[in-house]
Amino acid sequence: MAQDSVDLSCDYQFWMQKLSVWDQASTLETQQDTCVHLARFQEFLRKMYEALKEMDSNTIFERFPTIDQLLAKACWNPFILAYDESQKILIWCLCCLINKEPQNSRQSKLNSWVQGVLSHILSALRFDKEVALFTQGLGYAPIDYYPGLLKNMVLSLASELRENHLNGFNTQRRKKISLPMSAVVCLWLRHLPSLEKAMLHLLEKLISSERNCLRRIECFIKDSSLPQAACHPAIFRVVDEMFRCALLETDGAPEIIATIQVFTQCFLEALEKENKQLRFALKTYFPYTSPSLAMVLLQDPQDVPRGRWLQTLKHISELLREAVEDQTHGSRGGPLESWFLFIHFGGWAEMVAEQLLRSAAEPPAALLWLLAFYYSPRDGRQQRAQTTVQVKAVLGHLLAMSRSSSLSVRDLQTAAGQDTDTDPRAPAQQLIRRLLLHFVLWAPGGHTIARDVITLLAHTAEITHEIIGFLDQTLYRWDRLGIESPRSGKLARELLKELRTQV
Incomplete structure (x- = not known):
């Protein structure tokens, strides 16, 4: 030296x-x-x-x-x-x-x-x-x-x-050299390869980083400047199309879905900061869907009174079902296009199962359909109806068990149909696992058997990562919406920490 x-x-x-x-x-x-x-x-x-x-x-x-x-x-x-x-x-x-x-x-x-x-x-x-x-x-x-x-x-x-x-540029000692956002937008609008490389670099970073950590993913996304630049519809469409390709290439991997949801959240925050009123029509950002559906989904659950969450989810279900199943008013992109739009808005998409389990009333048919569609968008009308019936039966058993003074893992396993030889990777089985996990976090007696239930479910590395992703995403969403209960939050954090040491 x-x-x-x-x-x-x-x-x-x-x-x-x-x-x-x-x-x-x-x-x-x-x-x-x-x-x-x-x-x-x-x-x-x-x-x-x-x-x-x-x-x-x-x-x-x-x-x-x-x-x-x-x-x-x-x-x-x-x-x-x-x-x-x-x-x-x-x-x-x-x-x-x-x-x-x-x-x-x-x-x-x-x-x-x-x-x-x-x-x-x-x-x-x-x-x-x-x-x-x-x-x-x-x-x-x-x-x-x-x-x-x-x-x-x-x-x-x-x-x-x-x-x-x-x-x-030695970021520990000096601020990096950076361009004003207006200059970055101009560069990406005029030189498409640089925008594509920025997006590919973000995806590489997400893949190489710790899996299932939405706080880290949020930091990476914000540091990339892509959400801010995506306020321009042309840039948003390129970024969104690359997310779509990643989703299709991974066959709907939960990590990619969670990343899309965090990106959309960061994009909407940037859009609100930049535009008190939308400079561009919603159709320019989401050209293949009805403006009414986009408007409902764009509502942040934080801005909707909790007493109206169930009503809003029913409305979302009605609009999606019309787009997916009504041939006269269907969207140009078909079911997958409607699903791709829905998964952007994790605040609503991930709330459905939770709302069904926390409601003492008969499970609304609209929410059952929405849950079945979210987990299995490729199903036809008849298959989705069968999934809805199956989910309704499981929900009925879980709600009855939530009123029981004592719970056992065996009872829960039987109620959820987890003692069969059904392929655990099937969408319906993923949905049922989500219901079980929500149940042990919210049910009064669920905490006592939570670890045993997770031991029962996590019999492969893939499912273990799925459960880690669920816990991380649930804590992230509760933190944003302020709906966490102290006991449930403490349990979820303990389980998350324990599972991360195993992978």
């Missing part, structure tokens, strides 16, 4: 002298010398950036008192600045000099100076005399040179945005 520091200091003095000579860049000799040394100078700038990014502004000037002069000489040299790679590295170095929170007038002046130099770099794309001289010397006409330069700059910036998101 010490040798590297000495080498950088020696190189620094060498290039400072070179830049002073290159100030007279109008002579043929200096132009030729600049072109000969440009690759080595770029390598020096990269090493300089690696050193600068590890220091704060004060330390930088203690070690390199004339760093501002060196960077200024480089930024005003047309032969250096005409190469987009040099522009990019110079921007990195200049941003290292910025004080995020200036403490005195000297630091404020330095920030203003850096902003001025950055403006100069960005304005170098204009048809000024010096760059024209450079392009003519290379044999390029400006009309040929500038589109290529602009394309390379955009590609470099898109690549850098992705790499910065992957590696960060």
Whole structure:
């Protein structure tokens, strides 16, 4: 490390002298010398950036008192600045000099100076005399040179945005270099590959991170800037289509569904913050569904009185059933399109089973249908009717057991039909497992047998992950809606912690 520091200091003095000579860049000799040394100078700038990014502004000037002069000489040299790679590295170095929170007038002046130099770099794309001289010397006409330069700059910036998101600019010590949201939106609207790469990077991050942790997923999603950018319908449609592909490729994996729901929640928060009134019609975001259904789903359960949750769910069921089963008023996308819309809104979708178990009255047919549709959207009308009958019978047994003074795992197993040889991966079995898990969290006597029930259910790694996802998602939703009871919340957290140590 010490040798590297000495080498950088020696190189620094060498290039400072070179830049002073290159100030007279109008002579043929200096132009030729600049072109000969440009690759080595770029390598020096990269090493300089690696050193600068590890220091704060004060330390930088203690070690390199004339760093501002060196960077200024480089930024005003047309032969250096005409190469987009040099522009990019110079921007990195200049941003290292910025004080995020200036403490005195000297630091404020330095920030203003850096902003001025950055403006100069960005304005170098204009048809000024010096760059024209450079392009003519290379044999390029400006009309040929500038589109290529602009394309390379955009590609470099898109690549850098992705790499910065992957590696960060030493985020433990410094804020990352970032673009204003308006600039990010403009970039993604004009350069589709950069938007696709940002979305793919988000999905890679979610896959490689801890499974079934919605708080972590929420942080990743917000850091990606995608929910804010998705306020523009064109960006939303691209992002949503990529989520749809991920959902189809994983055959409706619960983790992908949960991610879509968290993204939608972040998107709606950004939309509310940006637009007090919708600038775009809902049809532009959800073109394949009826506006009335979208309007109902867009209601945040937090904004609806709890006494009306059941009524709202019934209304959602009626609108969905009309779209799915009524051929005269069906949506253009069919059942899967309606299901894809419904799963976006986890606040409502994940509430159905809970509401059925907490209601003492006869289970409403509308909610039974909604639950069957949510877990098995590909079923036809007859299959869904059979699932509804099965779920109603299980609910009846569970509600009767909730009034019992003593509960046993065997009784619960029999009531739910879990002692049969039915494929545990079948959608109906997943639905019944959800009912059992809701039951042990809410039923007065369910807490005493909760661990035994989970031991019974979690007989494969896949189902164990499913249960972990359910507990994490339930706690996340309770926290948002403020509907958690102390005992149920404590039990859910204990179970979640215990299961995570097993996988």
